[in-house]
Amino acid sequence: MKYDVYCDESRQDLLASQMSITETNRYCCIGGIMVPTEARADVKAKIKELKKKHSVLGEVRWNTVSPSKLQFYLDFMDLFFDTPNLQVRTVVIDAQKIRNNIYNEDDHELGYYKCYYQLLYHWLSWDSEYWVFTDQKTNRDKMRLQELKRIVNVKFSTNPVISIQDIDSKESLILQLQNIIMGAVGYKYNFRGNGESSSKEQIVSLIESHLGHRICRTALGTQKFNIFEIDLREEC
Numbered sequence: 241m242k243y244d245v246y247c248d249e250s251r252q253d254l255l256a257s258q259m260s261i262t263e264t265n266r267y268c269c270i271g272g273i274m275v276p277t278e279a280r281a282d283v284k285a286k287i288k289e290l291k292k293k294h295s296v297l298g299e300v301r302w303n304t305v306s307p308s309k310l311q312f313y314l315d316f317m318d319l320f321f322d323t324p325n326l327q328v329r330t331v332v333i334d335a336q337k338i339r340n341n342i343y344n345e346d347d348h349e350l351g352y353y354k355c356y357y358q359l360l361y362h363w364l365s366w367d368s369e370y371w372v373f374t375d376q377k378t379n380r381d382k383m384r385l386q387e388l389k390r391i392v393n394v395k396f397s398t399n400p401v402i403s404i405q406d407i408d409s410k411e412s413l414i415l416q417l418q419n420i421i422m423g424a425v426g427y428k429y430n431f432r433g434n435g436e437s438s439s440k441e442q443i444v445s446l447i448e449s450h451l452g453h454r455i456c457r458t459a460l461g462t463q464k465f466n467i468f469e470i471d472l473r474e475e476c
Contacts, residue, residue, distance in 0.1 A: 241368045244280055246415040247272040247359065248375040250302065250426045252352060254335035261335055267429040270355050271330035272363070273418035277371070279325045280414070286323070287413040290315055299409060300416040302423025302440075310439045314446055316420060321450040321464075328418065329466040330425045331359045332457075353388055358470055360388075362460065366396045372404040375415060421447070425467060428455040 251268035254261060275283055294312035305313055320326055333355055364370055385404045393399040409415045424444050427435055435441050448454050457469045
């Protein structure tokens with residue numbers, strides 16, 4: 241099988257500096273949404289139709305959630321759960337446990353891509369092919385994405401990752417869908433059901449209704465909606 245994987249992150253600044261950690265700003269996420277390459281056009285068409293129905297223009301992101309467009313975001317989540325060939329995986333990171341000076345040569349960028357490795361390696365399969373797209377990010381080391389691809393492929397030995405490249409999220413409807421889902425996961429972990437945004441809490445509640453349980457760590461083999469709480473006692 242051939243798959244496209246769209247990846248993004250939230251609150252990644254916490255990986256670089258712990259100064260901004262608070263009770264409701266502690267967990268950051270790195271996540272992805274996977275779609276069979278042959279189904280990509282159909283998924284994009286469904287998203288375009290939904291945006292047109294609700295008169296939603298421009299890029300859709302978690303920080304654009306508002307009461308005036310709440311029904312669109314709820315329908316957006318229904319679209320994900322009603323589309324059987326879509327699946328998401330999110331790595332949740334407790335920034336309080338980050339130790340870049342000990343495990344990452346004092347390089348938070350290196351620690352960031354170690355978490356990206358955890359996202360991909362434990363999700364992809366050796367007998368499929370993957371085209372990975374990440375939201376644009378400025379790296380000090382310009383070869384980070386190529387190094388990530390190399391390391392993941394070395395671990396598999398079958399080179400399943402064909403390419404990893406960054407893209408502009410404004411141009412990717414599927415990446416925008418991933419951003420909303422990952423935003424909801426991060427919101428749940430940081431606010432624990434006590435968030436200040438009623439609209440965002442309703443999105444979280446709808447996701448949990450689809451799941452049949454609260455947003456939390458899942459078993460490794462969970463496919464549709466996978467959450468991995470990375471253990472940083474030894475990783476970072």
